[in-house]
Amino acid sequence: MLAASLLIASFVIFAAVYLAPGNPISALSGGRSLPASSVALLEQRYHLNDPFFVRYWYWLDGALHGNLGISITLREDVSTLIASRIWTTAGLVLYASLLIVVFGIGLGILSGLRPGLVDTGTLMVTAFSAAIPAFVAAIVLILLFAVRLRWFPALGNGTGFLDNVRHLTLPAVALAVSSLAIVARVTRATVREEAGREHVQTAVSRGIPARQLIRRHVLRNAAIPITTITGITIASLIAVAAVVETAFSLNGLGAYLVQAAESKDLAVVQGISLVLVTAFVMVNLIVDLLYAVLDPRVTLGSRAQ
Amino acid sequence: MSAATLTPQKRGQAVLAARARPLGQLRATGPAGIAAACAIAAATFLAVFGAVLAPYNGNLADLSLAWVGPTGGHLLGFDFQGRDVLSRLLAGARTSMLGPFAVVLMSMTAGTVLAVTSAWRRGLTDSVVSSGLDILFAFPGILLAVLATAVFGPGLTAASIALAIAYMPYVARVLRGAALKERSQPYVAALEVQGAPATVICLRHLVPNMMPLIVAQATIMFGWAMVDLAAISFLGLGVQPPSPNWGVMISENQTGIMQGYPLPALAAGICIVVVVIAFNILGERLFARAEAERA
Amino acid sequence: MTGPAAAGTGALLEVSGVTVRLAVEGARRPVLREVSLDIRPGEAVGLVGESGSGKSMTARAVGRLLPRGAEVTGTIRFAGRDVAGLSGAELRGYRGQVAMIFQDPRAHTNPVRRIGDFLTEALRTNQGVPAREATQRAVDMLAQVGIEDGARRLRQYPHQLSGGLLQRVMIAAALLTGPRLLLADEPTTALDVTTQAEVMAILDDLRRRLGLGMLFITHDLELAAAICDRTAVMYAGQIVEIRESALLHSDPLHPYTAALAAARPDIARTAPRLRAIPGRPLSAFEAPEGACSFAPRCAHAEDRCRATAPGIIELDGGLSRCLRARDLRGQLGGEPEHEARPGQPAGPLEAADA
Numbered sequence: 001m002l003a004a005s006l007l008i009a010s011f012v013i014f015a016a017v018y019l020a021p022g023n024p025i026s027a028l029s030g031g032r033s034l035p036a037s038s039v040a041l042l043e044q045r046y047h048l049n050d051p052f053f054v055r056y057w058y059w060l061d062g063a064l065h066g067n068l069g070i071s072i073t074l075r076e077d078v079s080t081l082i083a084s085r086i087w088t089t090a091g092l093v094l095y096a097s098l099l100i101v102v103f104g105i106g107l108g109i110l111s112g113l114r115p116g117l118v119d120t121g122t123l124m125v126t127a128f129s130a131a132i133p134a135f136v137a138a139i140v141l142i143l144l145f146a147v148r149l150r151w152f153p154a155l156g157n158g159t160g161f162l163d164n165v166r167h168l169t170l171p172a173v174a175l176a177v178s179s180l181a182i183v184a185r186v187t188r189a190t191v192r193e194e195a196g197r198e199h200v201q202t203a204v205s206r207g208i209p210a211r212q213l214i215r216r217h218v219l220r221n222a223a224i225p226i227t228t229i230t231g232i233t234i235a236s237l238i239a240v241a242a243v244v245e246t247a248f249s250l251n252g253l254g255a256y257l258v259q260a261a262e263s264k265d266l267a268v269v270q271g272i273s274l275v276l277v278t279a280f281v282m283v284n285l286i287v288d289l290l291y292a293v294l295d296p297r298v299t300l301g302s303r304a305q
Numbered sequence: 306m307s308a309a310t311l312t313p314q315k316r317g318q319a320v321l322a323a324r325a326r327p328l329g330q331l332r333a334t335g336p337a338g339i340a341a342a343c344a345i346a347a348a349t350f351l352a353v354f355g356a357v358l359a360p361y362n363g364n365l366a367d368l369s370l371a372w373v374g375p376t377g378g379h380l381l382g383f384d385f386q387g388r389d390v391l392s393r394l395l396a397g398a399r400t401s402m403l404g405p406f407a408v409v410l411m412s413m414t415a416g417t418v419l420a421v422t423s424a425w426r427r428g429l430t431d432s433v434v435s436s437g438l439d440i441l442f443a444f445p446g447i448l449l450a451v452l453a454t455a456v457f458g459p460g461l462t463a464a465s466i467a468l469a470i471a472y473m474p475y476v477a478r479v480l481r482g483a484a485l486k487e488r489s490q491p492y493v494a495a496l497e498v499q500g501a502p503a504t505v506i507c508l509r510h511l512v513p514n515m516m517p518l519i520v521a522q523a524t525i526m527f528g529w530a531m532v533d534l535a536a537i538s539f540l541g542l543g544v545q546p547p548s549p550n551w552g553v554m555i556s557e558n559q560t561g562i563m564q565g566y567p568l569p570a571l572a573a574g575i576c577i578v579v580v581v582i583a584f585n586i587l588g589e590r591l592f593a594r595a596e597a598e599r600a
Numbered sequence: 601m602t603g604p605a606a607a608g609t610g611a612l613l614e615v616s617g618v619t620v621r622l623a624v625e626g627a628r629r630p631v632l633r634e635v636s637l638d639i640r641p642g643e644a645v646g647l648v649g650e651s652g653s654g655k656s657m658t659a660r661a662v663g664r665l666l667p668r669g670a671e672v673t674g675t676i677r678f679a680g681r682d683v684a685g686l687s688g689a690e691l692r693g694y695r696g697q698v699a700m701i702f703q704d705p706r707a708h709t710n711p712v713r714r715i716g717d718f719l720t721e722a723l724r725t726n727q728g729v730p731a732r733e734a735t736q737r738a739v740d741m742l743a744q745v746g747i748e749d750g751a752r753r754l755r756q757y758p759h760q761l762s763g764g765l766l767q768r769v770m771i772a773a774a775l776l777t778g779p780r781l782l783l784a785d786e787p788t789t790a791l792d793v794t795t796q797a798e799v800m801a802i803l804d805d806l807r808r809r810l811g812l813g814m815l816f817i818t819h820d821l822e823l824a825a826a827i828c829d830r831t832a833v834m835y836a837g838q839i840v841e842i843r844e845s846a847l848l849h850s851d852p853l854h855p856y857t858a859a860l861a862a863a864r865p866d867i868a869r870t871a872p873r874l875r876a877i878p879g880r881p882l883s884a885f886e887a888p889e890g891a892c893s894f895a896p897r898c899a900h901a902e903d904r905c906r907a908t909a910p911g912i913i914e915l916d917g918g919l920s921r922c923l924r925a926r927d928l929r930g931q932l933g934g935e936p937e938h939e940a941r942p943g944q945p946a947g948p949l950e951a952a953d954a
Contacts, residue, residue, distance in 0.1 A: 207695030
């Protein structure tokens with residue numbers, strides 16, 4: 001099912017170029033006028049004289065072998081351009097995912113198990129932060145931590161691993177903020193719900209000590225919906241990363257995608273879109289697998305929500 | 306009076322009575338819900354009348370006034386081009402609210418039609434539609450919107466349509482469950498036996514009974530659409546400067562943050578956050594009521 | 601106040617004057633009122649009542665499974681020790697001695713853990729039994745409840761077993777810790793009729809063989825009478841009668857018991873109309889303070905029943921909470937005439953006819 005999604009998605013990405021007004025040549029060149037030799041080259045490279053599906057096949061085949069075409073604006077292989085930027089995006093998404101898992105799930109479990117001040121506080125804070133879009137969070141963070149407090153740099157990638165991490169911190173937080181809130185809320189609700197289930201009563205009635213009860217019967221059961229929502233949330237980070245990269249002037253895939261879209265460098269747009277959609281589908285696939293592993297009642301591929 | 310103590314007839318009457326008084330429904334969402342609704346009403350009002358109400362012309366640039374802070378008459382100061390921030394915010398309400406509205410309208414309509422059709426026909430139609438929608442799930446909204454603007458050019462139209470398409474499978478999935486449940490109610494079978502045509506049953510009975518859920522979903526979706534569209538505008542692919550728009554204003558004035566003039570960008574950010582929170586709160590309450598009603 | 605036959609020292613379980621209050625919609629309302637009963641070692645006592653009568657709550661009180669915030673007054677003694685004060689390791693020890701069997705086995709088993717885990721968890725955790733031995737004991741116990749291929753079953757998950765099988769597993773799990781008292785909360789209500797009989801037979805048989813005490817909760821008077829030595833009847837959070845099961849039908853001591861017995865449709869006879877008890881059952885917190893809670897629905901009620909709250913009266917080896925118990929001796933058993941008196945609220949069946 002996910003493989004079909006990917007295939008059709010790739011088709012849509014490919015076909016999008018041809019939806020553009022005007023002929024494919026002008027789309028590929030972004031409206032720029034080209035000398036005849038370039039036009040002939042484009043025609044040959046993109047098989048423009050062949051039927052539509054053949055062209056699609058060539059493109060897909062090329063993509064699977066790492067050949068995604070040439071950037072019109074930079075005149076380099078799209079794959080090379082992607083490769084040099086992919087680590088920034090991957091690092092950003094991973095960093096943000098780590099924050100979400102550690103703090104989002106952690107906070108959710110804590111407030112789910114302990115009613116009272118911690119819980120009410122968590123509810124209020126998450127209600128507020130769930131509504132903060134990443135770019136708003138970005139400017140607030142820049143204002144507070146980069147300009148006023150000078151704890152973190154505001155823009156750019158930095159050099160060297162540790163410096164990179166420092167530069168990625170504010171962006172990762174901006175990216176994670178609203179997702180973290182959602183994961184925390186869902187985790188809390190799930191933990192509450194599982195703790196109230198009858199089978200927990202059974203374990204209590206047999207004298208199972210509290211620690212074990214929580215670990216084996218509440219958290220273990222809550223892990224299923226929590227994994228699902230965390231996975232979905234992390235998948236959505238892939239797209240929103242573009243916004244954060246732009247706000248913090250990071251040279252990641254997302255920022256590059258936006259620039260390419262603005263300059264109508266369609267080969268780049270296609271290439272990056274394909275990479276991002278593949279990543280998105282992969283994460284969803286992992287979530288499906290985890291779900292099947294965690295819940296013995298389901299068979300693979302039947303995730304309901 | 307809890308639902309559990311009422312007989313089925315009394316509950317049905319209570320539901321009908323409550324539905325007939327939408328304000329009563331609203332009151333039942335609690336003080337937070339009412340506050341949220343007020344904020345939304347204010348934003349909508351501004352969306353329509355904002356440009357007229359603005360004290361100054363938000364498009365009038367005067368570089369000598371760039372970044373000047375709040376002074377008499379100019380409550381929020383000036384932006385990077387010396388334009389009055391408050392006026393731009395008021396005028397910007399229109400595009401900031403209009404886009405999400407269009408997205409919600411399109412995706413809810415398409416999603417409802419698909420959900421009801423596939424729930425009604427069941428069988429092959431249902432499988433095909435569901436599989437088709439599952440495939441659409443592979444596209445995150447923002448990505449599709451960026452792709453669309455790359456192909457069709459930047460602007461609210463392309464981005465809105467792309468977002469509507471990306472949201473549609475989610476709407477359809479949520480509503481399909483409710484539609485299936487409604488469809489299996491005895492009154493539907495009774496109507497079928499009486500010879501009522503499918504479209505009539507769906508439009509006159511199925512959809513109205515799903516209305517609380519539809520309204521709740523639309524409300525929450527407005528919040529998401531607002532965030533996504535503001536992000537697209539922030540990226541420069543949505544509403545184009547110099548048109549006023551909250552997302553664009555943040556991106557335009559971002560340099561101000563680093564130079565010590567945070568107000569214009571922050572003000573626009575706060576507008577977005579307040580309206581989105583309002584939609585989230587109202588939407589969550591409406592969802593809770595829709596759930597309670599069908600319990 | 602304990603039952604007449606228990607000398608106090610020999611009883612396995614003594615419940616004395618237990619009142620339980622819960623926070624219901626803001627206010628603290630009673631769900632059990634002055635409940636007293638006792639169970640001797642090896643004795644099965646039935647607890648019968650309609651929904652809301654407090655029978656489940658009584659079991660929970662005994663099993664220390666009341667919801668958080670519940671207020672308990674009165675004493676519960678198990679083997680002479682006060683249960684309310686137990687905590688920590690002592691409480692866990694107590695739980696090993698008193699095993700609860702719940703109504704819906706599917707809801708009460710963890711769907712993501714295997715049956716083997718469910719059966720052996722308490723053994724491994726609380727009693728430190730090594731895994732292999734625990735597994736062996738589990739297999740043996742499964743055989744005792746009629747599940748032969750125990751080893752295979754241990755590896756399965758709850759959703760792979762039928763309701764009847766799962767309930768047998770629950771019974772096996774309850775018995776594995778070697779308890780002295782079973783609290784069975786409507787163990788067969790969620791099962792279909794044929795399975796009910798099987799499971800009931802297994803439970804009864806094992807209980808007798810192992811000499812365990814049992815508090816058997818059900819809404820079915822006949823069922824309780826069939827397998828329990830004595831039966832207690834509850835209404836509106838109070839015990840209204842405790843009687844030897846054999847005498848429950850022929851010589852009940854409380855009008856409610858008589859009405860329950862008469863209301864059950866008898867498959868062997870045809871009757872012109874089902875006898876329903878007019879009105880609806882009260883919960884404990886709805887019952888009036890200074891009057892008999894059953895009076896509004898009672899065919900034998902007098903003015904004094906509505907003015908005084910009846911206490912427990914000992915009669916002929918049984919207990920009754922009826923002011924007129926002595927007067928009504930002998931009139932309640934057999935086939936009592938039970939039409940609604942004029943002016944009484946009608947029950948659903950009566951109203952449908954009107």
